[in-house]
Amino acid sequence: MPSSSSGKPAAKSSRKPVIIGAGVVVAALLLGLASYTATKPDDEATTTSTSTAPAEVSADPQSGVYPELAKLARRDAKDPLAVGRADAPVVMIEYADFKCGYCGKFARDTEPELIEKYVEDGVLRIEWRNFPIFGAESENAARAAWAAGRQGRFWQFHSAAYAEGAKEKGFGKDRVRALAEEAGVKDLDRFARDLDSDAAKAAVREDQEEAYELGASSTPSFLVNGRPIAGAQPMATFTEAIEAAHRAAPKAAGSSGGPAKADR
Template identity: 75%
Template sequence: MPKKPGKPSASSKPSTSSTSSKKNIAIGAGVALAALLLGAASYSATRPDEPSSVTAKEEPAADVSADPQAGVYPELAKLARRDAKDPLAQGRADAPVVLIEYADFKCGYCGKFARDTEPDLVKKYVKDGTLRIEWRNFPIFGADSESAARGAWAAGKQGRFWQFHAAAYAEGSKEKGFGGDRLKELAKEAGVKDIGRFSDDAGSAAAKAAVKKDQEEAYGLGATSTPSFLVNGRPISGAQPDEVFDQAIEQAASAAASGDGGKK
């Protein structure tokens, strides 16, 4: 039986003022319990290399992988935003399958997924219109995580989110930190044209609000670790093998084609 997922520290919890926004997610008690798989099956490798003032409890490496045959929850599928103008998403807004990723730029396994798995998913499923990938900033490892999330959002304001994403997740990148000067370096590497605007956007109230919205959505699901995913309402935790995502996506696409919405 998996351990009960740990709670984030007081400094990383959403404030009490966010309670109403979390209720708006409208997931029932049963679905919320199932969604705790996002936290209970976490990998110890999600922790950063250095200590953080914000502590999200890590579990030992999970013996149980996310099963593509596990339950699909329509309430969770509704979290897909399908905004055609969302710069933190790629793929058709009307794609039959939406993969939502909750991730942190300080997370080693998030980087593994970004480098080893996601490019293949884009080639196989995004390019043919089957899959849409929607990013959610879920910073849980302190100030650097927050800075990177806001920087990524700011890069998106100039249409360079995915290029910033690739630069931030490159081998050895997170070890250099995500301070102000480092964010500018990454922005330049990502091809962001107006660095002054980028810095202003990254430090803006709008950036903070956007990151907080994503973070609260993840906490509202019971997620305590990164990366965590939803594939048409099916929870998957951790940087699982490629075949886990392939199977989940193909099953969701088949279910969408048959008109059952992914429900068994």
């Protein structure tokens, strides 16, 4: 299975680990196994593996849902790596790598529809987690995305990095700086400092550890109010999961969150 550039999960930080039950670990491991074939880098992928088989999502709002995983939603209204209201009834957490071809497919083909259909209506919040598993350039792109977010341009960087043909140009230092400029990052010197900062490394490591702790091992992986979904699934899979989660969510909203619409 793909892993970080060291071949092992990143060193554990001092933050409190996610406590999850054995059944959740099994579900998450299956999630990773199911999506691996469809998320290998292009130079490893076979010609016969071109998509992820549609996942079956039960209409039962509680089927396949793990409350422990639902608690991973941060709901921070100031999080620049999230889009949608902090009090949205449904939170989809996305664990992804900028070098993952199927993450790019999801970003181009499915995510914009989800934003238009659910985020802008206040139903859905999407929280991004950097999960670099394809080596040094994955790590560099993850830290660059975080650095762009420090200037409010994460989602613009995300779009530029996932554009058709972008990952084939690599994510070296000069390349991510060019992507930041394309994304409208104003202070490129600050971007360069943030990119190499301990804070960037810690933020990416925190996201990466979260994914490893819940058992994910491939990208893209998703949690929709605690329901695992593996791979760049068709729009219908996400629609069914989001609508089931919305039906099961409490009717009353919590605190007022951030804006429903992203500046993308």
